[in-house]
Amino acid sequence: MGTHNDQLIMKGISKAFPGVKALDDVSFEVISGEVHSLIGQNGAGKSTLMGILNGITKPDDGNIYLNNNLVKIDDPKDAFNLNLSIVHQEFALCNNLTVAENIYLGDEPHSKSGFVDYKKMHLDAKYLLDSINVSLGTEEIVGDLNTSQWQIIEICKALAKKPKFIVMDEPTASLDEKQIDNLFDIINTLKKNGIGIIYISHKLKEIIHISDRITVLKDGKINNSFLKQQVNEEDLIKSMIGENILIKNEQQKKIYPKKPILEIKNYRYSNIFKNINIELFEGEILGLSGLLGSGANELLRSIFGIIKQDDGQISLNSEIISINKPRDAVSRGIGYIPSDRKNEGLIQNNSIKDNSVLTIFEKLTNIGFFNFNEATKTTNDYIKKLDIKVSNIDSFVMNLSGGNQQKVVIAKWLAKNCRVLLFDEPTRGIDVAAKAQIWKLISKFTNEGGSVIVASNEIPELINNCNRIITMQKGLISNTFKYEDFNEQKISLNISSK
Amino acid sequence: MNFNLLKNTSNNINLLILFFILCGFAIFISPAFLDFDNIQNIIRTVMVLGIIAFGMTMVMILGEIDLSVGSIAAFSCAFGGLFVNSDSSFLVIILTLLAGAFCGFLNGIGVAIIKVPSLIMTLGTMAIIRNAGYIMTKGQAAYPTKLETYMASAKGYVGIFPIPVIIFILLSIICAILIRYSTVGKSFYVVGSNPMASILSGISNNSAKIIAFTVCGLCCSVAGLIQSARLGQIDPHMGIGWELTVIAIAVLGGASLYGGKGSIEGTIIATLIIGVINNLLNLLGMSNHSQEVVIAIIIISMVLIHNFRKNNLS
Numbered sequence: 177m178g179t180h181n182d183q184l185i186m187k188g189i190s191k192a193f194p195g196v197k198a199l200d201d202v203s204f205e206v207i208s209g210e211v212h213s214l215i216g217q218n219g220a221g222k223s224t225l226m227g228i229l230n231g232i233t234k235p236d237d238g239n240i241y242l243n244n245n246l247v248k249i250d251d252p253k254d255a256f257n258l259n260l261s262i263v264h265q266e267f268a269l270c271n272n273l274t275v276a277e278n279i280y281l282g283d284e285p286h287s288k289s290g291f292v293d294y295k296k297m298h299l300d301a302k303y304l305l306d307s308i309n310v311s312l313g314t315e316e317i318v319g320d321l322n323t324s325q326w327q328i329i330e331i332c333k334a335l336a337k338k339p340k341f342i343v344m345d346e347p348t349a350s351l352d353e354k355q356i357d358n359l360f361d362i363i364n365t366l367k368k369n370g371i372g373i374i375y376i377s378h379k380l381k382e383i384i385h386i387s388d389r390i391t392v393l394k395d396g397k398i399n400n401s402f403l404k405q406q407v408n409e410e411d412l413i414k415s416m417i418g419e420n421i422l423i424k425n426e427q428q429k430k431i432y433p434k435k436p437i438l439e440i441k442n443y444r445y446s447n448i449f450k451n452i453n454i455e456l457f458e459g460e461i462l463g464l465s466g467l468l469g470s471g472a473n474e475l476l477r478s479i480f481g482i483i484k485q486d487d488g489q490i491s492l493n494s495e496i497i498s499i500n501k502p503r504d505a506v507s508r509g510i511g512y513i514p515s516d517r518k519n520e521g522l523i524q525n526n527s528i529k530d531n532s533v534l535t536i537f538e539k540l541t542n543i544g545f546f547n548f549n550e551a552t553k554t555t556n557d558y559i560k561k562l563d564i565k566v567s568n569i570d571s572f573v574m575n576l577s578g579g580n581q582q583k584v585v586i587a588k589w590l591a592k593n594c595r596v597l598l599f600d601e602p603t604r605g606i607d608v609a610a611k612a613q614i615w616k617l618i619s620k621f622t623n624e625g626g627s628v629i630v631a632s633n634e635i636p637e638l639i640n641n642c643n644r645i646i647t648m649q650k651g652l653i654s655n656t657f658k659y660e661d662f663n664e665q666k667i668s669l670n671i672s673s674k
Numbered sequence: 675m676n677f678n679l680l681k682n683t684s685n686n687i688n689l690l691i692l693f694f695i696l697c698g699f700a701i702f703i704s705p706a707f708l709d710f711d712n713i714q715n716i717i718r719t720v721m722v723l724g725i726i727a728f729g730m731t732m733v734m735i736l737g738e739i740d741l742s743v744g745s746i747a748a749f750s751c752a753f754g755g756l757f758v759n760s761d762s763s764f765l766v767i768i769l770t771l772l773a774g775a776f777c778g779f780l781n782g783i784g785v786a787i788i789k790v791p792s793l794i795m796t797l798g799t800m801a802i803i804r805n806a807g808y809i810m811t812k813g814q815a816a817y818p819t820k821l822e823t824y825m826a827s828a829k830g831y832v833g834i835f836p837i838p839v840i841i842f843i844l845l846s847i848i849c850a851i852l853i854r855y856s857t858v859g860k861s862f863y864v865v866g867s868n869p870m871a872s873i874l875s876g877i878s879n880n881s882a883k884i885i886a887f888t889v890c891g892l893c894c895s896v897a898g899l900i901q902s903a904r905l906g907q908i909d910p911h912m913g914i915g916w917e918l919t920v921i922a923i924a925v926l927g928g929a930s931l932y933g934g935k936g937s938i939e940g941t942i943i944a945t946l947i948i949g950v951i952n953n954l955l956n957l958l959g960m961s962n963h964s965q966e967v968v969i970a971i972i973i974i975s976m977v978l979i980h981n982f983r984k985n986n987l988s
Contacts, residue, residue, distance in 0.1 A: 501873070502873050502876060503876045503878060505876075506876025512874060514874060519871070520870050520874055521871060522868075523871050523872070524868070525867055530860070534871075534877070535876055537857050537877060540857070544856050545856055545857070546855055546856060546859075546860050548855075
């Protein structure tokens with residue numbers, strides 16, 4: 177491990193994607209034995225910058241230097257050769273294998289006879305775990321361990337490659353407070369061992385606690401750089417968001433407590449979310465915002481019956497209903513637009529027409545036969561209404577752009593005449609113009625009396641379009657903001673503090 | 675749908691070309707191939723398996739598989755055969771069909787509700803149903819030769835058309851309509867292509883699966899009935915190893931082992947192709963064993979071709 181002062185510098189990095197300048201002359205450095213954090217909103221350019229460091233993305237401009245020597249990182253292998261490891265946000269572990277086997281996966285020590293040298297593997301793994309002061313049996317089966325231990329194993333996997341620098345992407349997303357303390361102990365040990373750490377997180381308290389330096393990215397530019405002692409949460413949020421005044425959607429209006437359409441009482445699912453009470457009013461767009469692990473997305477999925485809540489009741493139009501599976505929700509006129517529209521929303525190798533009428537197969541049936549003419553008519557109707565750009569309704573949906581695909585998903589619920597739509601990250605991965613169109617569709621739907629819950633972390637988008645915003649943290653509702661009280665900084669604080 | 679049709683059509687045209695090439699080759703090898711008796715023999719032999727392949731095609735469009743087809747054919751016929759002394763063809767035929775549909779229904783329940791993977795579920799029922807048939811009949815065959823209508827299902831003619839061929843054509847039309855124009859049939863493709871998206875759209879994957887397996891069971895009993903009448907005996911040992919050929923026909927006809935693909939038209943042409951291949955191997959003087967080898971190779975190479983196409987796409 178690097179004991180002397182190594183220095184990794186990214187200088188003047190620029191990268192443009194069609195229509196967006198993702199990074200604009202960004203410089204970033206990390207030296208041995210420090211934690212340098214990188215923060216910024218979604219789309220600020222963090223992932224692009226780390227992609228460049230890992231050799232996944234090629235910069236348009238700029239250089240990377242290791243100890244003042246120019247280095248080229250063209251693919252992840254180059255990054256590996258420069259002793260740079262990345263701990264990804266998602267776990268990539270084999271649940272049926274032991275801790276040691278996972279740590280040395282694909283890089284097993286071999287004996288002279290060519291067989292895997294398990295003795296050495298376990299000794300090495302033990303040494304590695306000891307070096308970060310973790311007591312964990314190397315013979316334990318990974319599937320029996322908890323998420324915090326998985327996180328430790330992921331870090332050990334990175335350490336096994338003997339890195340000088342480690343990038344940690346949202347390492348605390350699935351950890352509780354005590355586990356986070358453990359992780360921070362490990363990070364401090366790594367620092368002492370002379371490893372430089374780039375730390376990416378949305379959780380500002382943690383960032384301030386663990387970092388030596390903090391750099392804020394905003395709209396692809398370095399907005400600010402802080403030393404640990406100089407900074408508090410408000411400064412960071414201000415720097416991330418800026419003080420620009422948001423232009424609000426003109427059609428957006430206050431919803432005075434009319435009739436609640438959907439009422440959720442005391443919803444609980446395992447320890448993912450609990451004590452959830454939500455009322456959704458007629459004609460309302462309700463924002464639901466929380467980081468990964470806050471339970472927001474799971475809550476949406478349980479309202480739709482994909483996961484069954486352990487406790488709590490749900491009523492629609494003041495009538496208590498039971499939703500055990502998505503079919504129950506659909507029959508009650510509740511629709512769900514999943515964030516993973518590729519795998520959950522659409523049937524890629526079926527036609528646009530088939531996808532648009534997916535929810536109303538039963539309605540389009542005459543004594544067992546499928547009414548193709550009616551299906552074509554309905555589809556053409558919604559293509560016009562939603563302005564979906566297609567050449568032929570019989571072509572496969574996989575050929576459409578992200579925005580148009582999302583509209584097809586919406587079309588199938590409008591065709592079903594749903595009264596309540598649940599959107600999970602509706603604008604993820606679609607371009608700015610399409611985003612605006614999707615929001616326009618949502619507000620049109622509510623103007624016609626429909627009600628909508630949108631789970632999203634795009635806070636500016638929520639502020640521009642919602643009537644109320646509920647923030648979630650660690651499975652609990654942390655706050656509810658009325659339209660009059662919308663304030664991006666306060667909302668961000670209610671999502672990311674702790 | 676037009677796009678789907680087009681794709682199916684191009685696949686079917688390829689199959690037709692293959693069919694004619696094989697026929698040409700067979701004529702070249704042995705002019706006896708064109709004998710009326712020989713052609714009739716091909717059709718009679720393969721039709722039985724073709725009928726089951728219709729059911730298999732539906733099951734495979736759903737992304738499932740049914741290994742118990744031979745057992746269902748044997749059991750359902752044996753069950754009907756218990757009443758062979760009633761002298762009522764109608765009763766025996768109805769009981770046979772009901773038994774077949776019921777076995778298929780059980781497969782459907784196991785796969786859809788209990789959620790046993792179809793490979794395992796039908797592997798299990800293959801043994802259970804087969805041996806239930808042995809126990810029920812004490813391994814003895816029954817003889818339906820006195821039942822006129824029953825026997826006619828294999829040996830009769832309407833005009834110059836043999837009745838089994840008429841049954842084959844009728845069933846193919848019914849199945850094609852079911853798959854292409856009925857709502858249930860449409861949901862087969864949807865569920866097979868993306869089960870998650872279909873659940874999230876409020877479609878009942880379970881009922882689609884139960885219906886497909888039940889229809890498949892029904893097809894098995896029809897096929898078993900024709901076979902029993904053809905041989906003049908209802909043998910509980912009938913249909914051992916049928917699943918291999920039936921799956922080969924369905925896969926050759928364009929059904930994907932990964933679900934979401936397949937058509938009755940393709941299955942019809944594939945039935946004829948398998949018939950010609952079997953006959954060709956007979957004409958070449960090859961044993962039954964080598965025929966099975968060839969059929970197994972067909973299944974594997976079709977999957978190979980499928981994977982190759984998929985990789986080319988992405």
